[in-house]
Amino acid sequence: xxxxxxxxxxxxxxxxxEALLEQIDxxxxxxxxxxxxxxxxxxxxxxxxxxxxxxxxxxxxxxxTTNTFVILGSWLEDETLGKDEAFAEALACGxxxxxxxxxxxxxxxxxIGESLLRRRAGSPxxxx
Numbered sequence: 284x285x286x287x288x289x290x291x292x293x294x295x296x297x298x299x300x301e302a303l304l305e306q307i308d309x310x311x312x313x314x315x316x317x318x319x320x321x322x323x324x325x326x327x328x329x330x331x332x333x334x335x336x337x338x339x340x341x342x343x344x345x346x347x348t349t350n351t352f353v354i355l356g357s358w359l360e361d362e363t364l365g366k367d368e369a370f371a372e373a374l375a376c377g378x379x380x381x382x383x384x385x386x387x388x389x390x391x392x393x394x395i396g397e398s399l400l401r402r403r404a405g406s407p408x409x410x411x
Contacts, residue, residue: 290373297377304384324385328352341395345385352378352387354404357395365397375403 304327312324328345342355364370382390392404 290369293373301380328381328385345387346391350386350388351391352382352385352389353391354378354394357397357400359397365400368399371399371403374400375405378404 307323312327313322315322317323317326325345328343340358342357344353344355345351346353359365378390378392390404392401395401395404
């Protein structure tokens with residue numbers, strides 16, 4: 284698969300994910316009980332980055348006390364992606380959209396090991 288094909292595929296998958304989430308009433312997103320005390324919002328935050336086809340994995344949570352979307356750890360399936368500007372920008376824009384979706388006030392990306400990805404996650408072009 285070429286890089287452009289991968290990026291197109293990721294964009295299409297993300298659009299399908301957004302379409303699915305738009306079907307959930309916003310008042311129900313914060314109701315606990317989806318999985319124990321977790322709300323749908325909590326579940327979505329936890330599942331971000333996890334699906335059948337991994338390019339990168341991110342362990343994350345929404346810290347309700349500070350209203351911060353926190354990246355707890357990250358892993359890349361292909362280490363060269365950590366140095367790829369286009370991938371870093373796509374990832375940063377995805378995080379920015381997700382932070383907005385969650386209603387979080389900020390993103391804590393300190394745990395992302397790759398410096399380019401960590402820097403870009405803090406200032407995506409789309410968010411500027």
